Amino acid sequence: DQQVKQNSPSLSVQEGRISILNCDYTNSMFDYFLWYKKYPAEGPTFLISISSIKDKNEDGRFTVFLNKSAKHLSLHIVPSQPGDSAVYFCAALRSNDYKLSFGAGTTVTVRA
Amino acid sequence: DAGVIQSPRHEVTEMGQEVTLRCKPISGHNSLFWYRQTMMRGLELLIYFNNNVPIDDSGMPEDRFSAKMPNASFSTLKIQPSEPRDSAVYFCASTAKRGRGYTDTQYFGPGTRLTVL
Numbered sequence: 078d079q080q081v082k083q084n085s086p087s088l089s090v091q092e093g094r095i096s097i098l099n100c101d102y103t104n105s106m107f108d109y110f111l112w113y114k115k116y117p118a119e120g121p122t123f124l125i126s127i128s129s130i131k132d133k134n135e136d137g138r139f140t141v142f143l144n145k146s147a148k149h150l151s152l153h154i155v156p157s158q159p160g161d162s163a164v165y166f167c168a169a170l171r172s173n174d175y176k177l178s179f180g181a182g183t184t185v186t187v188r189a
Numbered sequence: 190d191a192g193v194i195q196s197p198r199h200e201v202t203e204m205g206q207e208v209t210l211r212c213k214p215i216s217g218h219n220s221l222f223w224y225r226q227t228m229m230r231g232l233e234l235l236i237y238f239n240n241n242v243p244i245d246d247s248g249m250p251e252d253r254f255s256a257k258m259p260n261a262s263f264s265t266l267k268i269q270p271s272e273p274r275d276s277a278v279y280f281c282a283s284t285a286k287r288g289r290g291y292t293d294t295q296y297f298g299p300g301t302r303l304t305v306l
Contacts, residue, residue: 166232175222
């Protein structure tokens with residue numbers, strides 16, 4: 078049972094524009110959310126996280142927004158750069174737990 | 190820091206053979222995870238160790254899979270006998286579990302791409 082869903086398998090965006098990646102979750106017990114970025118032939122790399130006590134967390138060009146009532150989070154990348162072309166995974170867990178639930182991933186392609 | 194190290198990076202074997210995947214976690218990390226990534230099921234947790242002790246192996250698909258962590262700096266995932274449906278990318282991840290009140294980011298290795306013919 079997929080508790081974390083990324084319904085868009087791919088996203089193409091022009092360099093300099095905003096990339097918006099979406100993620101939905103079903104388990105209301107999740108209270109910590111992460112985004113991982115993965116390049117081909119490499120492991121997922123931690124990008125940014127957010128606790129459920131916040132609705133926004135920003136780190137440079139990356140901002141994650143959390144809407145708990147909708148069980149939805151999104152990752153904004155502004156401005157998008159060619160090096161951002163990768164697969165992005167949304168993940169969730171209960172704080173103090175260890176079991177990460179991953180979404181299926183969204184492949185982002187940034188066009189020059 | 191070298192990060193999480195996995196070997197081999199690629200493994201091609203024939204059905205029925207034993208396969209051993211290796212992982213060296215980040216120094217100082219006391220939690221280690223084995224994941225498997227497939228097209229059908231995405232990233233799924235196979236087993237979790239804390240302080241070298243297996244805590245949760247509910248994700249291990251069958252008795253053909255076994256994992257060990259003899260010390261804090263080394264873990265193995267073994268498949269015996271291997272089958273074509275075991276073909277996947279296997280990731281090892283580690284974290285420094287700080288206990289209650291903290292949520293610990295997992296750091297992944299580069300993965301081992303296993304192909305069972």
